Amino acid sequence: MKRFADVICVPAEKYAEYVEKHDNIWPSIVQMMRKAHIENFTIFHRNGYLFKYYEYTGDDYEADMKKLSDNQEHQQWLEFTAVCQKPVETAEVNQWWAPMDEIFHIL
Amino acid sequence: MKRFADVICVPAEKYAEYVEKHDNIWPSIVQMMRKAHIENFTIFHRNGYLFKYYEYTGDDYEADMKKLSDNQEHQQWLEFTAVCQKPVETAEVNQWWAPMDEIFHIL
Numbered sequence: 001m002k003r004f005a006d007v008i009c010v011p012a013e014k015y016a017e018y019v020e021k022h023d024n025i026w027p028s029i030v031q032m033m034r035k036a037h038i039e040n041f042t043i044f045h046r047n048g049y050l051f052k053y054y055e056y057t058g059d060d061y062e063a064d065m066k067k068l069s070d071n072q073e074h075q076q077w078l079e080f081t082a083v084c085q086k087p088v089e090t091a092e093v094n095q096w097w098a099p100m101d102e103i104f105h106i107l
Numbered sequence: 108m109k110r111f112a113d114v115i116c117v118p119a120e121k122y123a124e125y126v127e128k129h130d131n132i133w134p135s136i137v138q139m140m141r142k143a144h145i146e147n148f149t150i151f152h153r154n155g156y157l158f159k160y161y162e163y164t165g166d167d168y169e170a171d172m173k174k175l176s177d178n179q180e181h182q183q184w185l186e187f188t189a190v191c192q193k194p195v196e197t198a199e200v201n202q203w204w205a206p207m208d209e210i211f212h213i214l
Contacts, residue, residue, distance in 0.1 A: 040214070
């Protein structure tokens with residue numbers, strides 16, 4: 001199992017919309033995330049920042065992520081929620097959620 | 108089980124020291140965190156920000172946290188690592204790690 005965390009911004013005027021969309025996430029998206037071996041997926045918020053945490057339990061991360069990114073409904077979900085997000089200033093070009101490094105862990 | 112996340116800053120010139128201290132965390136600290144029902148404890152870093160994620164699996168969070176904060180060795184550990192940290196601008200007075208809100212979760 002490998003742990004992942006990413007960060008992105010949510011403009012204040014888009015926060016309620018972002019939460020409302022996730023309160024009503026399309027069931028197909030949840031299903032395909034589980035099939036992609038994504039577990040314990042959580043989003044936290046503070047002061048305009050969103051912090052995403054999840055665990056990958058499969059054995060081919062690249063292949064599982066490609067399946068998600070190739071899926072048309074998944075693309076639609078990302079576009080649907082992307083209007084509520086803004087990459088952090090230090091994100092690379094074409095990077096949406098910006099990855100964080102795991103620097104410490106206790107089981 | 109309840110999930111927690113907190114955020115704090117690490118000045119660039121203190122990052123290496125922070126990581127080095129956690130690479131050599133005192134075994135007693137790990138032991139007392141486990142006794143306090145803290146599990147899956149992870150710290151992530153990006154661009155001067157530290158995100159802490161953990162799960163609390165006990166049934167009296169306040170009491171377990173008080174045991175930690177009353178413990179002298181635990182206080183020493185916090186002082187030892189605090190020199191590498193700086194609260195985020197939106198932290199309240201006397202708040203060190205600033206709490207984030209869980210807004211979405213998929214098991």
